[in-house]
Amino acid sequence: MRFEKILVLDDELIIRKTLQEFLSRKRYKVRPVATVQEAMDQLQGDHDYDLMFLDVNLPDGEGTDVLEAMQGVENAPLAIMITGQGTIQSAVRCMKLGAFDYLLKPFSNDEINIVLQKAAKFHRLVTVNQELTSETSSWGNRTIIGSSPPMKALHDLTRSVARTDATVLIGGETGTGKELISHAIHSESLRRNKPFIKVNCAAISETLIESEFFGHEKGAFTGAVQSRIGRFELADGGTLLLDEVSEISLPLQAKLLRVLQERELERVGGTKTIKVDVRIIATTNRDLLQSVKDGEFREDLYYRLNVFPLHAPALRDRKEDIPLIAASFLQEYSRKHGRKLESFSPEAMELLMRHTWPGNVRELQNIIERAVILSVSGNTIVPASLPLEFQQLVQDSEGTGIQQSTTPETVKQPVAAASNTSAKAEANIAGVAKPASGEASGLVLAGEDFSLAAVERQLILKCLQECKGNRTHASEMMQVSIRTLRNKLSQYKDEGRAEFAEFF
Ligand SMILES: Nc1ncnc2c1ncn2[C@@H]1O[C@H](COP(=O)(O)OP(=O)(O)OP(=O)(O)O)[C@@H](O)[C@H]1O
Ligand SMILES: [Mg+2]
Structure with missing residues (x-):
């Protein structure tokens, strides 16, 4: 999600033009409108505005009408009110209604720049936060499609296990939807409003994975200039997905086992014991039992993970x-x-x-x-x-x-x-x-x-x-x-x- 499309609502042509020219020069896509009605039309349904400049007094209403209409709407753009000197109080009212900031008329280019930078920074923070906690943007509203008997059975099992806190191990070939299933389990669970955090066990280097899991204290190793919170702590209260869990090295498997047993950990280089409340979902496209037989995966960890096994069937x-x-x-x-x-x-x-x-x-x-x-x-x-x-x-x-x-x-x-x-x-x-x-x-x-x-x-x-x-x-x-x-x-x-x- 990029910060790029802006709606400008003002009945004064000169302000619409000034803002449009200034913002277009900065490569934003701008849509100028002169009435509340036009603004509402633009913001209907699946719009893609990131930001809106709203004048307060307009011929067919007030900019606050737009703010009110967008309250509680999930994809509402950030609002910057444009107000005259005499309407400072209404600016305060606007902020209470959820406006992000305001510009006082007449305003300079510098002032526009400042609100833009503030808004872009805020937007970025919100986006990163969303991705980190739920990854909703990349998964959108994608649902598990399939009405074949094996998929129906999988749906039923998924639904029943979702409402528990049981550890789930999802097996299946590559591309069968293991990650999608793990998202579905989280979003149907009581933890759905808490973080969903994923660790791709295959993609993180052996040296970094421990700190990725458990976090580290400042100075714990060369390069640890700041302390860092690990994925287990980030997922506290929510769900942690251990993607491709078979790829974890044996020494780390021992540490993972302890967290799964005790639900507590220490950061790398730290002494304090931290308690975590995390539901674990693990995926694997290898036969984990075979890995146990081959001595590549700890048997005790396998049984800790294999509490509720699910199998994603191959498409063929x-x-x-x-x-x-x-x-x-x-x-x-x-x-x-x-x-x-x-x-x-x-x-x-x-x-x-x-x-x-x-x-x-x-x-x-x-x-x-x-x-x-x-x-x-x-x-x-x-x-x-x-x-x-x-x-x-x-x-x-x-x-x-x-x-x-x-x-x-x-x-x-x-x-x-x-x-x-x-x-x-x-x-x-x-x-x-x-x-x-x-x-x-x-x-x-x-x-x-x-x-x-x-x-x-x-x-x-x-x-x-x-x-x-x-x-x-x-x-x-x-x-x-x-x-x-x-x-x-x-x-x-x-x-x-x-x-x-x-x-x-
Ligand atoms: N039943 C399904 N209905 C709709 N989309 C699906 C379904 N199964 C998988 N997909 C889509 O297929 C892609 C691959 O799914 P996913 O990443 O969950 O697979 P995976 O089993 O985790 O694969 P890998 O083992 O390679 O990581 C995703 O874009 C996912 O949304
Ligand atoms: Mg996957």
């Missing part, structure tokens, strides 16, 4: 969840990237269902974001927007290169890609490339684009022209199904390819 074992999860990512990324995508073509969905998803939901998420970015026009995700290996799944099973169009990557690999074409497709190209009129070649590649996709387009265009737009004849000529041809044409229509206009 619950393929029926794919359409639902895919649709949710489609919506999310269409909004994010300003696209109007609404659905998947049946062919594209079939490819998603065939894939085995070694990277699980994270892989699905990435594939969909990529497809959304590649789908510049149209409202449907087509196979061409999926990675090449997905399309090969179908090519392998159907033995034809023409049915599925190429990905944008193939566009960059001209001759090599064309040489992958199956013998059947090559025969087709050759057949059509020598029309009855005896021209040397019927295929003239526009703009010297030798990609397979371009060759395919040219071939289809040529056949359609040859058959005077009769799709049945054209598809017979190419030896592909009429449905394939129809899909291709609809794809070209979505892509805005004018040369096909007469055949749509």
Whole structure:
């Protein structure tokens, strides 16, 4: 979350203009409005204003009306009141209503700068605090999607364990949603208004992890210039997520065991014993019991953690969840990237269902974001927007290169890609490339684009022209199904390819 978008409400044109020019020069995005009504309209629903300058006396009300309307609203921007000399008292009233600061008219550029700096600093503090305590910004309102039997069972278990203080160990392959589940447990627990703190045990260096866990006192080691509070203390009253717990070294496992048993710790270099009230959730994508057998993980710690085990199932074992999860990512990324995508073509969905998803939901998420970015026009995700290996799944099973169009990557690999074409497709190209009129070649590649996709387009265009737009004849000529041809044409229509206009 950056501090960047500002609403300016003032009925005096000169003040609106001055503020707008000044703030725009500083690269803020500014929206000037002259009435309370316009300001309210801007602040409806899911707006993205970070700050607002509000005049007090306006033709259709007072700036305080806006303040009042925003009270208790979660994403309310910071408010800076603009007041005249005579209305100092109203400025005080505004502060009581939650205004952040005020500017006294007439104000100088320096004064604007000062309030801006104060507001930016405050905004930063709030953001850091939010991220540290709940990480709500990165997790947003994401919910665990899935209605397959294993996911239903997981939902039930998650819900029942959430309300207890039991330690939870979540296992499962990478990308199956272990971290998401841990967030869900915290937010359904009685600790939900307390901090949710995560330690990524795999990412922190061996030398720093102890201080990361328990904090340190000033001078505890070289570089410890200030004392620092550790993650256990930060999580006090709330939940601590030990992400990838299998990666902790044996010496630290011993220390961790003690905190889990006694619920007390000492900071590194400290002597005072600190009591902590923390609910522990641990995740692992390794088989922890195997690590115990291999002597890499302490057995006693394993049993301390494995109080309530949960397993996040692999996506390939619950393929029926794919359409639902895919649709949710489609919506999310269409909004994010300003696209109007609404659905998947049946062919594209079939490819998603065939894939085995070694990277699980994270892989699905990435594939969909990529497809959304590649789908510049149209409202449907087509196979061409999926990675090449997905399309090969179908090519392998159907033995034809023409049915599925190429990905944008193939566009960059001209001759090599064309040489992958199956013998059947090559025969087709050759057949059509020598029309009855005896021209040397019927295929003239526009703009010297030798990609397979371009060759395919040219071939289809040529056949359609040859058959005077009769799709049945054209598809017979190419030896592909009429449905394939129809899909291709609809794809070209979505892509805005004018040369096909007469055949749509
Ligand atoms: N059931 C689900 N519904 C919606 N989104 C999901 C689901 N499962 C996972 N995700 C999303 O997939 C991504 C990966 O999930 P998460 O980070 O929780 O996986 P993980 O199991 O912790 O993976 P790793 O072991 O690699 O850390 C996240 O963006 C998460 O929001
Ligand atoms: Mg994880």
